[in-house]
Amino acid sequence: MFVDKAKIFVKAGDGGDGLVAFRREKYVPEGGPAGGDGGKGGDVIFRVDEGLRTLMDFRYQRHFKAQRGEKGRNKSQHGAGADNMIVRIPPGTVLIDDDTGEVIADMTRHGQEVIVAKGGRGGRGNIRFATPNNPAPELAENGEEGQERYVVLELKVMADVGLVGFPSVGKSTLLSVVSAAKPKIGAYHFTTITPNLGVVDVGDGRSFVMADLPGLIEGAHQGVGLGHEFLRHIERTRIIIHVVDMAGSEGRDPFEDWEKINDELKQYNVGLSERPQIVAANKMDMEEAKENLASFRERTSSVRPDLEILPISSLTRQGVQELLYRAADLLDSIPQAPAVEEVVESAERKVYKLNAAEDDSFTITRDNETFVVSSPKIERMLKRMQMNSHDAILKLARTLRHMGVDEELRRRGAVEGTIVRIADFEFEFVESSSYY
Known part of the structure; x- marks a missing residue:
């Protein structure tokens, strides 16, 4: 099962309490204060692990609590600080504060870390409060409480190429043909309800990751259907392969399909409209496909003359290899990271000042x-x-x-x-x- 969203509770460790104690040593009359400080509570740290692909683990464990620091000891010994709690997440996870909606961090690189909840400071022991006027204070502090918060995790699939298009245009079939992925394929809408990933071997030593993203429908940017659940995954892809049913097998117009999907992408994130796109004119083995393709080229030339349109048939594999070569060439010519706005480890850079x-x-x-x-x-x-x-x-x-x-x-x-x-x-x- 693919899980791409989860809500969890995190609680950093409380600081250890400071101690009130005095020296009780032979031949040391009227020994002074000797109560140590408490140790710092453990932080809750999220770390990217490229070995993970889903948020499945967070379905079964939703509470993460770090240990508290040790209490201060006598003989001026400080309590030990608690170990930090490390929470492993897959690359592509966005961390959001549930109360404020603020993006805490956008986690994309293996090994990237962010402190989501900071452990409390240890309380001071009575050795810290000694003064000339009060050389033996009976005064100590409790440990500071660790931070706690609810965090929403949203996973955006990390793929080089994203397949988009209306339901039942052949995206899953194309992925199954070009990779070892085994997506569910059926003659009904929304056969794919979660993203499927496959590694594509182009055949000339190059390879890339392709994602079959669930079919979009009109109004998806407003959450119609499962719009938001689908659209978030497209943000990570470096190029888009827009699969169009050029045969119009369900009675829809191919050009109108292309326009509607592009409009949904633009409404969701204007940057997606500028992402490199290839149109895979699918189902060219069917009747009327050639006639529709000619009309499609003519109508798109006035709207987007630089649009690449490659005729293919996932069923007969016609034109599929040419599509892979062109996708690989395009990937080689653009930066590794998609041009989307990212918030990186903002939680660690914040400084709060008291007036x-x-x-x-x-x-x-x-x-x-x-x-x-x-x-x-x-x-x-x-x-x-x-x-x-x-x-x-x-x-x-x-x-x-x-x-x-x-x-x-x-x-x-x-x-x-x-x-x-x-x-x-x-x-x-x-x-x-x-x-x-």
């Missing part, structure tokens, strides 16, 4: 008799600090005073004993200067 004025901002509201303080800075601090020691309480009190929270609480009517809540942490408002 100092916004970071120190806060709001105070009332919940009955309780004052509720909302501040990103203080909430981050409470999440990191281990609030089970006197030193941690003092640090919080100093921060509130320096930010002006105390003064604003008094202005709004807070008195000794008033309950104040910040996130999930509640405490009594105290006027005593001993806390500062």
Whole structure:
């Protein structure tokens, strides 16, 4: 089964907690702080593996969680950082943030890597908080939480040549004739519902990869039928072989078929209209094909005079070898990568900066008799600090005073004993200067 789209959840490892510890060595009276830092949590890294061809593995495993860092140790030993989690994906996979729709990275090269979720920093142990005024602090931090997000993986087939055209024009038959691929072939529409790949041996030492892409219909660029599921694969191809039923065996006009498919490609991605294209005038072994071909050449000459039209018959193999030679020559004359806009490892280049004025901002509201303080800075601090020691309480009190929270609480009517809540942490408002 070919799977070309998946949605997964990734969670980087949390940082290890810092430790509160003191030296307890013989002949070392009043030993100082000796609690080490926690280790960094593991990153979630996506790596391209050219040995993979589908996203099948992600049907059975949808959650990827890296390990957390080790806790800090005594004797000033830091906890070990966790190993990164490597997620292998096939070349041609586009990573998209499910919440924002932003393209995280376009993964095309073997071995290419991108960090999708970064592990949390380890918490600092009490050796980091020692000062001349407080040489033995009972203060440490919790590890930072690792990033988490839902990621959509979209696979765009990596092929040199893409076969496009209406359903039942003979694309699958052509691929089966020129390669060892065994696509499903039937006398009904949408026999092919997933892309098929085949390696084509031209016969003169050259070869290329050809993709039989499912048949398109009018309105495909708007998602009609399985339009978007099909069109994304065409973006990767370096040239397009447009297979046209020149016999009009289903009562359609070959020229109108060609126009409609080209319009769908242009509507989906304007760059596809500029991609080198060869028209494979198929089913030339059938009646009326020659007459239709003459009309087709005349009508296309006024629209696209440089268009290459090669008559073939997949059934009798008439003209097939000439088509392969021309495709190989065209591939030799154009760059290796298709001219489409790509986003490469944008996740690793981003730099986020905090605005100092916004970071120190806060709001105070009332919940009955309780004052509720909302501040990103203080909430981050409470999440990191281990609030089970006197030193941690003092640090919080100093921060509130320096930010002006105390003064604003008094202005709004807070008195000794008033309950104040910040996130999930509640405490009594105290006027005593001993806390500062």
